[in-house]
Amino acid sequence: MMATKLKIRIYGDPCLRKKSSLVKDVGPAERQLIASLLETMYEYKGVGLAAPQVGINEQIFVADVGAGPLVFINPKIIRKKGSVVLEEGCLSIPGVTVGVKRPSVISVRYLNEENRTLERECTELLARVIQHETDHLNGKLIVDYLSLAQKRKFKKQLKEIEAKK
Ligand code: NI
Numbered sequence: 001m002m003a004t005k006l007k008i009r010i011y012g013d014p015c016l017r018k019k020s021s022l023v024k025d026v027g028p029a030e031r032q033l034i035a036s037l038l039e040t041m042y043e044y045k046g047v048g049l050a051a052p053q054v055g056i057n058e059q060i061f062v063a064d065v066g067a068g069p070l071v072f073i074n075p076k077i078i079r080k081k082g083s084v085v086l087e088e089g090c091l092s093i094p095g096v097t098v099g100v101k102r103p104s105v106i107s108v109r110y111l112n113e114e115n116r117t118l119e120r121e122c123t124e125l126l127a128r129v130i131q132h133e134t135d136h137l138n139g140k141l142i143v144d145y146l147s148l149a150q151k152r153k154f155k156k157q158l159k160e161i162e163a164k165k
Pocket of ligand 1: 089090091092132136
């Protein structure tokens with residue numbers, strides 16, 4: 001399968017704000033997309049990348065927190081515990097990091113590349129990445145977690161990112 005490096009959509013692109021559709025069946029087209037998402041994520045040294053970030057509004061994301069590639073299709077966070085604030089960046093919003101408060105432990109139910117439904121409990125960085133990428137599938141971005149005062153601080157920078165996209 002040919003993995004292609006894809007163009008990452010930048011803040012201001014409408015596909016980052018759409019709700020992505022459920023994948024009915026993981027077939028060759030989805031596997032091709034997954035391979036390309038992984039290739040693109042590694043190229044940009046990201047720890048996660050969601051399909052809407054390459055302009056495809058389907059519920060698929062990839063991640064690698066140092067233990068090898070992971071693929072999540074139609075993810076649903078079914079349990080949450082605890083709460084922690086961590087700084088997050090996003091390949092679609094270059095140069096911006098936001099302190100985001102999220103549950104520290106989660107369980108996610110998802111489909112894998114073989115159309116099998118799996119469940120996994122995640123902590124630490126993986127729990128964080130899964131929540132960040134699941135947000136992408138719902139059209140939500142880290143800047144949506146900014147307080148009003150913080151929003152004012154980032155306004156100019158976000159306008160500049162949007163102008164360059
Ligand atoms: Ni992101």
